[in-house]
Amino acid sequence: MSAQAATATRGRRILLPRPHGPARRWSLHAPTAPRVVLVVDVRRETDDAITLVLHPEDGRPIPFRAGQYLTHCFDVDGQPQRRAYSISSAEGQDLACTIKALPDGRVSQHVLRTVRPGTRYSVIGPTGDFVLPESAEAPLVLLAGGSGITPVISLIETALARSLERRLRLVYVNRDPDRAIFAGRLRQLAAAHPSLDLVEHATARGRPDAARLRDLLQAPTDAEHYLCGPAGLMDAGEAALRDAGVAAARIHRERFVPAPRPQPRPTTPQPILFVRSGRSVEQQPGESILDAGLRAGVALEYSCTVGGCGHCKLRVIDGAPLLDEPNCLSEAERSTGWTLACSACATGPLQVDA
Incomplete structure (x- = not known):
């Protein structure tokens, strides 16, 4: 297909605003075999x-x-x-x-x-690329909220195993710190490793804002900073770090939950043509392109289902899908008509190359 023809068939896209800051949970590399x-x-x-x-x-x-x-x-x-x-x-x-x-x-x-x-x-x-830097020298500052502690404890224990002298500071935000995931395990680690500072914050006193998080994190500009938890907490944490002069390259975010579904979404069935498969499907209200295709037996690749891995990426031939934000698509992919089956839905007649 010529460049002119490709441009003519490029799908129109509706993009919702992406929140400030990158979402680094997902990698665009194709997953390995099961x-x-x-x-x-x-x-x-x-x-x-x-x-x-x-x-x-x-x-x-x-x-x-x-x-x-x-x-x-x-x-x-x-x-x-x-x-x-x-x-x-x-x-x-x-x-x-x-x-x-x-x-x-x-x-x-x-x-x-x-x-x-x-x-x-x-x-x-x-x-995933929410990983430690190659060097074991830089101090680490970590902010976790609720179940966002899951990858963070892996980072902490691995970092401590590599170097007992490396400084680490964890700010762990929960409704009830005594009933938080890994509460006992983290306290044992802090007791056994003087290089680990554990700061537990109970949201019963209110979720910390950017000003409070700046005090809690202490934000040394030479540290690598890792944020994982509710989007609001990470946004406040990033704002605190940037205000303290931390470079964007030293701030690593882990989007841990699916992006909220944007509104309004279609309230009536929408026709989708999967061109290579030759299948016509009626997308039902509340369904994504992936949901509709799988329900109809279309063989679609997918993995994470929350817009982060790129495994369900497909090209729009004609139509206007509504795409959830944030997601893992690059600007180059967006500009050439790609969308994510798991995070997009048809808003009218739609044709996709699948």
Whole structure:
């Protein structure tokens, strides 16, 4: 196809404003082939969070970097479901992932109800660039809120294993610090390692704003800063760091929950033509392009389902999809008509190259 023809068929896109700051949870690299894992232990962390200790069924280790995640592939009520959960063990330790059940989380609730030692399922990855710098010299400052501690504890334990002298400061924000995920484990680490400063903040006193976070983080400009938790907390943390003079390149964000669905969304069915598959599908209200395609049996690639890994990327031939923000698409991909099946929906007749 000529450049002129490609331009003529390029899909129109509706983009919602992207919040300030990068979302670094996801990598654009294609996930590896699925690996079957065996659950060898289930650790109860809190009333609504468990850690799964996993061994690859084929006996070959799954190498990972601290801060990365695995895409977990479950069968829920006869339907395949994939969710990304962070690795919560240090490099060199047994592979473990921690999952917090959301009140309306179909997959996370299924995991807490049904997964036991002996359960087998597939994982894809690891993936993600929320990782430690190569150098073990720079101090680390970390801000975690709620279940955002999951990849952060992997970073902390790995950093301590590499260097006992490296300075680390963790500000951990929770409604009730005594009932927080890994509360005891973190306090033991802080007691055993004088180089780790643990600051626990209870939101019963109010969620800290940027001014308060600047005091809590102390924000040395030579440190690498890691933020993981609710978007509002990370935004406030980044504002505090930038106000303190920390360079943007030293601020690493981990978007830990799906972006909220934008409004308004279509309230009537919308036709989607998957051109290469030759399938016409009626997207129902509330569905994404991915939801509609999978329901109709279209073979679509996908992984994280929250707009972060790029595995479900497809090109719009004609139409105007509404794309959730933030997401992992680059400006170059946006400008050439790519969208994400998991995070976009048709707002009118739509044709996609899939």
